[in-house]
Amino acid sequence: MNAPAITVRGLVRAYGPVRAVDGLSFTVGRGEIFALLGPNGAGKTTTVEILEGYRDRDGGDVSVLGFDPATGGTAYRERIGIVLQAAGFEEEFTVRELVRLQTSLYPRRHDPDELIDLVELTDKRHVRVKALSGGQRRRLDLALGLAGAPDLLFLDEPTTGFDPAARHRAWELIERLRGLGTTILLTTHYLEEAQRLADRVAVIVAGRLVALSSPEGLRTRGRLPTVITFELPAGTDLAALPGLTGTAEADGATVRVRTHSPLVDTWRLTTWAVGAGLDLPGLAVEPPTLEDAYLALTGEAHDGR
Amino acid sequence: MDDDRPARPRPTLTLSRHAVRAFFRNPMAAFFTLAFPLVFLVIIGSLVGDERTPEGVRVVQFLVAPFAVFGVAQASFSVLAIDTAILRESGVLLRLRGAPVPRWSVLVSRVVASVVASFASFLLVGAVGVLAFGVTLQWRTLPALVVTLLAGTACLAALGMALTSVTRTVLAAQTAAQGLLIPLAFVSDVFIVGADLPGWLSAIGTALPLKHFADAAAATFEPGSGYAFSPGHLAVLALWTVVGAAVAVWRFGWSPRGSGDGRKGPPPAAPAPAEVLRQPSAAATTARPTAVTLLLGQTRFALLGMRRDALATFFTLVFPALILVLFPVVFGSARVHGLTMAQYLLPGMIAYAAALAGYVNLPESVAAARADGVLKRLGGTPLPVRWYLGGRVLCALLIGVLGAVVLSVVAVVAQGVRLDPVRLPAVLLAVVLGGACFCALGLALAAALPRLRSLTAITLGTLLPLCFVSEIFVVGEAPLPGWLRTIGDVFPLRHLMQSLLTATRPDGDGSGIAWSHLAVVAVWAAAGAVVTARRRGAFAGAEHAATPTRPLRIGVAVHR
Structure with a gap:
């Protein structure tokens, strides 16, 4: 059987x-x-x-x-x-x-x-x-x-x-x-x-x-980046962030960091914020979803044709 | 798991039993196979049944076989073809293909159901003939009758399945089935028995099986000696059975159109990548559409739908023209109520076309749109439902006028009918008022029966008998029996017919406007309009009557 x-x-x-x-x-x-x-x-x-x-x-x-x-x-x-x-x-x-x-x-x-x-x-x-x-x-x-x-x-x-x-x-x-x-x-x-x-x-x-x-x-399997999101603390901008392995983008006050080393980048961000006495409202660390993997996979396949 | 587990499934038996039940739960099937031939027998039997043939036999003795044959043909040809096409289109056949059931068992079960329905139809018409009209059955010819019935049913069922096989949609199957059967009935000794047809029409009838079925069945009702077997006719039926079965087996398809015949088009193109998607250009504000624009738009839309519905076009325009051409040919120089056949038929056929467009086609399209959620979607747009209905009504009126024009041209050109131009406005007035009256009644019916998806069984089932009692379909010179005459006088169809007769008869004078008849038509139009307006919520489009339905009240205050 x-x-x-x-x-x-x-x-x-x-x-x-x-x-x-x-x-x-x-x-x-x-x-x-x-x-x-x-x-x-x-x-x-x-x-x-x-x-x-x-x-x-x-x-x-x-x-x-x-x-x-x-x-x-x-x-x-x-x-x-x-x-x-x-x-x-x-x-x-x-x-x-x-x-x-x-x-x-x-x-x-x-x-x-x-x-x-x-x-x-x-x-x-x-x-x-x-x-x-x-x-x-x-x-x-x-x-x-x-x-x-x-x-x-x-x-x-x-x-x-x-x-x-x-x-x-x-x-x-x-x-x-x-x-x-x-x-x-x-x-x-x-x-x-x-x-x-x-x-x-x-x-x-x-x-x-x-x-x-x-x-x-x-x-x-797709080696997609993890996304770290948070709100920029008042009075700071992207330039004020510490050096990260991933890339940071701002959409209004919302920052998205795409990274393949989420642990390192999260540690740098939180250390920086705590050291400066700042809060990072809405902090979230989101691993890639199946949907992300699927879209990347089917998108790639289309591009490859 | 169950404990009453039988050894083996018996799919042919199970599916046949199921198909028989499905047949009798289908109101259209029951109407066309049982009610339709019965109503014909009762009306025509009442009208001319007691007249005698030259041999001294009562005419009603010869009415049972043709009408029963018509019922059998509806059951085993039209209904079988259409129902099977519906099962194919809805995917029920495909699901059955996935079950452990041999293909032939599915096909056989469909045929068994049509055989059962055919025998039921024959028994019903025969029983009413014997019990109510004193038709005599002879035991001697019973074997021939049963054999003929079996042969005829098998032949028509094979052809019905063949028709399903060569059509791809329900609409096509429906149009082809009724469009073939009804004209054929006129040249096959079914609707007109023993007619002196022109050679080519007679040849068509002789080549096709229906006439042989009708003649073989009629032979078993002939008084006299002998067993009434008709080997020649039965041989033709057997030949057509083989042809039909061969086509059905060769071409039969199980999948709904566009999914299963292996010729599906290429897969849809990949959606455009996100970068290419653009914002729609800014919405432009133009003037709010006027009522006239809305009405004309809806009318154009309704006309487009009508043009694509071949079945409705056939029954509304082609069928009356066919009768108008055929009857005078068949009956030669016979005069009806002092007029030539064509001269008398013309107003009747104009009235029939107008009534059909308003009372059958209009409510059918509205009921289908309601059941499909089209009205509900419309309810979410700025278009008030009255413009939707208005467009449909205008379309039906235009079809009625078009019918009048086509029929008049046919009558004048081919039949030598004379029309007085002075009285053409009277014809137009009658057509428009009559059309409006039947539109109002059709909409009232659709409003009063909000749950029905199809109203054809009710509308055709009332309109066709009314055509007889309103002397639209002429049956001999004898005056109608009193009670039938009274029914005809109450309803508007006879009055519309009389208005048109007044406007078209060659010996008339004056304007040709029959005010008293038109007044009756107008009263019915008003009654229909009132019911429609009171129940307009029924057009709001809720599929399963989610809107609270108020009790139907016609002009009378009901105390709660």
Whole structure:
């Protein structure tokens, strides 16, 4: 059982002259939550659709749960669950009717009512879909994806349009699924979401893999500067600051110091201020975020073309 | 996990049962397949059912088969094609493709639902025919009837799926389905039985399957001996079934347009780097737009939408012109109420076009805009909703006038109808007042039913029967039975028709303005306008009726 859930080797998919996916390789371990990140049009959706069996590939090897998705057919689909980014429903049916229908299509399945409880639609179970809000629809979508108690779940932007509370509840739900041993392939635009959920993150730009590591590894790997911010004390200006390893910029009274030696620079600043009997209001030391790392990475990739 | 775990899922059975339920929950499907043929049977059966054929058989004996065939065709061809296109566009089909379900099981379940609906439609029309009109069914021909029904349903369902396969959007599927079926019904012994059609029309009917279905079904209602099997007709149906199934299997697509057929365009260009983004140029303040500018802008916008809605254009402009051309050809020199067929049909078709533009198309576009949140977005702009509605109304009136012009030109050029130029202002007055009346009624309906996304089932479902009792669709020379006549007298359509008749009849004199009829139309227009104005909150655009809805009151103070 230690074989990876997903193995992709040299995957290629072209649309006319454009190679939407251009030699992509990665593996996803069993029980792992794996996030695909990348700008719009980077090839994320094409990759996921090939893995889901919706789309053919032009080249490369793909193995998912031991199946080739292109030929796995019904036996393959019994083991996976798919939550599409934008699929509608038959509006004249109730939540429970649709969940029941979906579960009845799988040989191994969840109980419909338990699923409805799981996605917190309990009080909407007998409501027709046309009366559901956007967030409720998304949760119904999730319930339908989970109907067959899948070994591998594809989640395409699962929390787009959720309010912050609903997003946190969805994250808890996804973490509970991980606890059950479900492998999850996630695409998302929310870096916070990838950071919170994913064991590993792959960043795709223009159909190629530009980074693959844990969110923490991605964040620190880019060697981005830490930013020290504070308000200039009254009566001083930038020139009055002590010598720093990083570069200081002022925006009004707010100073930002970008530095690769945050410890040294913070020590110099605070020593200087304490020695001069000054305060540094709003002093904050902010390490680079995943978002900074992501933007640097995708920005670089664009510049390199 | 559950404990009542059956050994294997049975997707075909499960999906078929689901599809049947979906069919009967869809008000449009129920209307077109069940109510529509039934209403036709009741009205026409009441009008001419007791007349006798030269052989002495009551006419109603020959009405059940064609109308039931029409219901079957709606169920297995139009509704199947349109519903499947809707499921494809919304992504429901794509989700099913991701479930462990064979492709054929999804397609078969759709066809099973249409077969069930077709039989339901046939049983309903047949039962009403037997119980209410004394139509005789013969046990002897029952096997032939069932075989014919199965063959016809299978054929039309295969063609319906083929139609879904070759169209890419719901609108295209809808337009093609109704645009094909309804004209075809006229040349296929469905709406007009045993007509003496010109050769080319007859050839079209003979080449396509509907006429063979209708004729084979009609044969089973013929009194006489024999089992009433029609092997020739059944063979044609089988041939078309193969053609339809082949196209459906060959071309069927599961993904919504633009995402799944593998021919998606190149990925979107990378967003411009931040340095290139510029401030928008300073906002210029110009004069506040006047009411006229707003109204004309909205009208132009509404006309643009209309021009892009081929289905609405077809029903409003092409369909009446088709009848105007077809009927006089079919019925030759028959005279209606002392006039030539074309001369009599012209005012009716003008009235029909004006009523359809105001009472069907207008509320449909408003209801869709409301459900899609377009009205809500408008509510956040400085444009008062009355200019939006005003633009739509003006558009409907223009369409009505355009319809009158097109129909008049067709009648004068092709049918030798004579129009007196002196009375053209009377025609225009009737068209505009009648159009305004139906706009007001259509808006009143949209205002009174704020939760409905589509009003077509209600609007068409009331307008088409009204066309019969208002003598717009002519059925013979006999006067209407008293109660139908009374219904016709109450509602404005008959009065609009009579106003137009007065303005167009060649033996008339004076200005051609029928003041008393126009007065009735004006009263209805005022009533519609009052309801619309009182319920104008319904146009504020809240999707799920978030605005408190006041009880509907029409001109009467209600004591709380």
